[in-house]
Amino acid sequence: MDSNPLVSIVMGSESDMEIMMESANVLKAFGIPYETRIISAHRTPAVVHQFAASAEERGVKLIIAGAGKAAHLAGVMASLTVVPVIGVPMPTSDLGGLDSLLSTVQMPGGIPVATVAIGKAGAKNAALLAVGILALENKTLRDRLAAYREKAAREVQEADQKLQEKGLPSA
Numbered sequence: 043m044d045s046n047p048l049v050s051i052v053m054g055s056e057s058d059m060e061i062m063m064e065s066a067n068v069l070k071a072f073g074i075p076y077e078t079r080i081i082s083a084h085r086t087p088a089v090v091h092q093f094a095a096s097a098e099e100r101g102v103k104l105i106i107a108g109a110g111k112a113a114h115l116a117g118v119m120a121s122l123t124v125v126p127v128i129g130v131p132m133p134t135s136d137l138g139g140l141d142s143l144l145s146t147v148q149m150p151g152g153i154p155v156a157t158v159a160i161g162k163a164g165a166k167n168a169a170l171l172a173v174g175i176l177a178l179e180n181k182t183l184r185d186r187l188a189a190y191r192e193k194a195a196r197e198v199q200e201a202d203q204k205l206q207e208k209g210l211p212s213a
C-alpha cells in the first residue's frame with residue numbers, strides 16, 4: 043500500500059479479494075503505487091461517495107472496480123468522479139458472472155466504465171490497461187510493458203518449440 047497511490051483497486055466484498063489480487067500483482071510487478079479498499083455501492087454507499095469524490099484530489103489517475111451480481115460499484119464510482127474507471131465483473135455462482143458482466147458493461151451513454159473480462163483474466167487485464175494508460179506519459183513504464191509483452195511471446199514460442207520436438211504428452 044502506498045501513501046500516494048496512482049491507481050485505486052476497489053472491490054465490493056471481501057469475497058472478491060482473491061480475484062482482485064490479480065490486479066494488485068500486476069501493479070506491484072510494474073512498480074506502480076496503488077491502494078486497495080473494500081467498499082460496497084449498496085452496503086457502504088456513503089463510503090463509496092466519499093472515496094470517489096476525493097480520488098482526483100488525492101492524485102489517483104485510474105480506478106479499478108471489481109464487483110459481482112447486480113454489480114453497480116464501477117458505475118456508481120464513475121458517476122462520482124472524472125477519474126477513469128475500469129470495471130472487473132466477478133464470476134458468480136448463480137449466473138456464471140454474466141450478471142456482473144452485463145451490469146458493469148451496459149452503462150447508459152454519458153458515464154463510461156471500461157469493462158474487462160469476467161474474473162481473474164479481467165482483473166489482470168484491468169491492471170495492464172492501467173499500466174498502458176499511465177505509460178502514455180512515462181517512457182520507463184512503456185518499455186517495461188513492451189518487455190512484458192515480449193516475454194509472453196517468447197513463452198508461447200518456447201512452448202510451441204517443445205511441442206514440435208516432443209509432441210503431445212501421452213495419455
Ligand code: RP5
Pocket residue numbers: 053054055056057058082108109110111132
Ligand atoms: C457484490 O456482491 C460483491 O462485489 C460480490 O461480488 C457480491 C457478493 O458479495 P458477498 O455476498 O460475497 O459479500 O457486492
